[in-house]
Amino acid sequence: MTYLNLFHVERPVYDEAISVGDTVTVGADQSRQFEVMALRGQKAWLRDSITGMDGIVVAVRCRLVSRPFHHDAL
Numbered sequence: 218m219t220y221l222n223l224f225h226v227e228r229p230v231y232d233e234a235i236s237v238g239d240t241v242t243v244g245a246d247q248s249r250q251f252e253v254m255a256l257r258g259q260k261a262w263l264r265d266s267i268t269g270m271d272g273i274v275v276a277v278r279c280r281l282v283s284r285p286f287h288h289d290a291l
Contacts, residue, residue, distance in 0.1 A: 221234075229231065233280070233281045233286055235253055235256070235261065235276060235279050235281055236253065236256070236284070237253050237255060237256060237283070238253060238284070239252070239253045239281055239282075239283070240250070240252055240253075240266070240281075240282040240283045240284075240285050241253060241261075241263065241279040241280055241282055242279070242280050242282055243255070243263070243274055243278050243280070245277060247280075249265065249267075250265075250266045251263035251264060251265055251266060251272075251279075252264045252266055252281055253279070254271070256276060258275055259275055259277070259281055260273055260274070260275065260276060261274055261275070262277040263279070266268055275277045
């Protein structure tokens with residue numbers, strides 16, 4: 218049994234698609250921001266924008282904060 222099951226905690230699921238290079242937050246802690254380094258299947262490789270530490274999470278838990286600006290879009 219996991220902590221989530223024991224306390225009936227529901228994970229937030231976001232419907233906005235993310236891409237490599239996007240800045241995202243994960244879960245309820247909106248103050249921590251991560252850069253999406255890679256996507257494969259349902260997993261996202263994230264890098265903490267402050268500490269530089271990496272982690273892997275289920276991509277649907279990521280909430281889009283911003284997309285990188287591309288000069289080609291002009």
